[in-house]
Amino acid sequence: MSADPNYKLLLDSLSTAVVVVNSKLEIGYLNPTAEALLAVSGERILKSPVTNFFLETESAIAAMEDAVRYQHHYTKRRAKWQLHNGQLITVDYSVTPLQDPPGLALEIQPLDRLLRISREEAVISAQETTRNLVRGLAHEIKNPLGGIRGAAQLLSRELPNPQLHEYTDVIIDESDRLRNLVDRMLGPRQLPKWAKINIHEVLERVATLISAENIGSDQSHKVTLKRDYDPSIPQLPGDQELLIQSVLNIVRNAMQALSESATPGATITLRTRIQRQFSIGRQSYPLVCRIDILDNGPGIPPEIIEDIFYPMISGRAEGSGLGLAISQQLINQHNGLIECESRPGNTIFSIYLPMEISHAET
Template sequence: MLNDRQLRQLLDNLTAAVLVLDDGLRLCYLNSAAEDLLAASNARVSGVPLRDVVFESSDAERAMRSALDAGQKYTVRRASWRLHNLERCTVDYSVSPVLELGLLLVEVQSMDRLLRIAREDALISAQETTRNLVRGMAHEVKNPLGGIRGAAQLLQRELPDEELTEYTQIIIDEADRLRNLVDRLLGPRKPAELQPTNVHELLERVAQLIDVECDGELQIRRDYDPSIPDIPGDAEQLIQALLNIARNAMQAIDESIGFKAGTITLRTRIQRQFTIGRRHCPLVCRIEIEDNGPGIAEDIRERIFYPMISGRAEGSGLGLSISQNIINQHRGLIKCDSRPGQSVFQIYLPLYTE
């Protein structure tokens, strides 16, 4: 027979979180997975009411009491729990009454990671589809542009009146402008050349450029993790990707609250056991560019990485699309969380290539 210590050891080796509640819905035991999920230790919350550690709803509490009274099991899918530290998590959980002991056994599976992976997988797939569509359209537009420009040049040579050549020059200039736009839609012309790259040197270069553009009026904060090793990257392309994001933040601040009231924060962290799409990465470098501007309008928030989508009247809507293309070339991921008064762009770059 197993003793109490051995039983606890077995429960602590489960990947599922296990909570044991008494008939007053007070916590009696948390295994290690539950401690991680709830950000609470078993010793500190033992005897504490469940609602003081995690709360779903009053109906959920009544359902647990009814299960104990009736001796019936039940399962809840995609429940939203508010933890004692005010964070939220999405879980599936099963409640099983142990009538002989007057206890409730709650088995919990966190769904946040799975939901995040599904969202990111859908995002990467949509971005790849959009990129292929844009590339196809860009090439289709670029080919006739060359013909139009060449024909205008030939016509310009044959025109007897120099005043008439002004019109052909307009055709040539507009064809060149459209070709430049198409080139920007296509993104970097050469594939990324991955070399060991210091991410903080890249960010300092971006900070320097932003500081010059705003005449030093905008506050730029650094929050770096100095232990981050060099990442495999193309320094020139990564600077362009980061600069596009930081410049958008700078322009949003300038148009809303002004440089003197604005702040851009550059942050780096190491993140372990991260999944980019369906690919598992033991270590990634997370770069965050945060600003205290007005936030991104809700109607375009889900589409900001698509070409020609911009929240500014003067914006081309290409900067973020180009940044996303560059980060994808580095097998990374770019995301955005935004609300009024705060926008955070998160760039995840693997520390090791496969």
Template sequence: MVEQIHYKHILDRLVTAVILVDTHLKLSYLNSAAEVLLCVSGDQVLGRKISDCFEELDGDQNQLASAIANNNPYTKRHAKWRLHNNNEITVDYSVDPSADGNSLVIEVQPLDRLIRISKDEAMLSAQETSRNLIRSMAHEIKNPLGGIRGAAQLLGREFGESDLSEYTRIIIDETDRLRDLVDRMLGPRIPAERKPVNVHDVLEHVASVIDVEAGHTVHIQRDYDPSIPNLIGDRGQLIQSLLNISRNALQALMESNTPSPQIKLTTRIQRRFTIGRHHHPLVARVEICDNGPGIPPALISNIFFPMITGRAEGTGLGLAITQNLISQHGGLVECQSEPGKTEFTLYLPLDEHYAEA
């Protein structure tokens, strides 16, 4: 009995999920990592069929039974499991029959987090490359624009009030418009002012602006976690970031004439979260969700890049600026969309030493 308690104590400290099933494929043991992975409590599922906890998608459902009957160990990579709560996870797992043939040991390594980190790193790298390219192009564009504008002003003085002055005015107005567009692409030039910020105060300010702009026709639902501490950041930049996303949601709802339009604001604490190559013990997760028509699939993977927009009159800069501002806070923005539900999720570190860096 002492050996068994010690054995379970060791397995419960592993980060690898370990599942033990008998010859009837009934659960006889799950360590703590397995309980977390499968979203179950061991006390509730022990003695039940393993299929009550999960099923493998596109896999041989009899492979486990064959492994124990034929003493045949095997390993699978990037397998898709559907859990009892209908969530899907991606895992690597190994199956090893015991020496006495009375049980199977299943070791499971979840991959969703690693896949997400790899995807986020690639996205952040691509966006940084895009920003550097834009900065280089912007400076090359602004220099001749200044010369064109100056030349047009000199010509305007020569023409006086003649009919030709209208042409120089158009040249000046258009160069100003292009200069403003380039400035927007470059993002804010004022350094961020780092101070303690209550994320709910920021969200309430955004909600008030959106409510007024919508003429009180959109239901704004709130689901806040009041335990979230202040984060260190620039309040104005955070408001601008969330406002860009919320305005996009509002425009999508209005243009599609969505019945019972709704925008939902949600905050939660996320523990042990990795952004790029930085691991954070605690981050604030902010979700902005609307029930509009959704983002076209052809755009969803590129919406954070400049000049990408699904609206004829859009500039495609709002989300690019948002991602840039959140990146300056050490955070990340993600998006998931389908007809009837578009959700933007912002992750903002709460560890002050990183936010102040």
């Protein structure tokens, strides 16, 4: 590579990550895109084994050695690499043998952003489909419920024996309960009242409410609330009351899960950060506010982790399965999104809110 500066200039300008290794799989060259992808400095790692900077399976390394030995080309899809800094990335890569001197050229395409966009679009689409289904179902349920309730009230007036009113009261109460359940499934009906808000005021309001609810807990169920704020985050457009409700639903779920599991040292952390050049679905934003709600509880069961934002899905025996669905809907109204990663001892709900929205009335 160093012998022909024209090739180096060409490869340096590519948006595709390119790494060249010798027959011992030692790095001879990597372009700036590859440096950014692998989080390394090219000059410092020359002649170092490529396996020092990303780790795949032993069979994958053996395949590279065979490609050098037998001079064959291959492509691998959706490979999982662990970088030297512990980061996990998903890539497609093609391996091309070189003859003089012998070695390999690796062309690497990172997939994490594309996979994330695809996943977010699926979540947003599924949420919209679910909302439309719930709206239609609510209409079909509430109409006959109104008739049942009205008929029970008329029947109650005509009953000769007052003791029989107990049965009509049950019909009326259960009709009201089902109507309220349907209303909760529909979520808030009002549109956001746009204004410039301080996201930390939202979080502090949630912290105050959660702390008040936590006062009555016995010592073994006490939950510690921690803050990790970035005070430099400017005001952003949003509806403060709707955002409070959205965050409160998530934090309350975390507190209930910690209390029910009697997690030792139960802790919830509220964290804020700025993300730059961040995409939500296919829309790119120069600045996004990320709110993380972390807890060290038992985690969300793997079998429901993909479905927790749908109505009536809950990992708790006493859960209604509506809080997270409503939170996602409220954040969607702010052009944002909620994501979740969970394993025992570490559950993170991340809320992404654009710092600027073109149609917001501020």
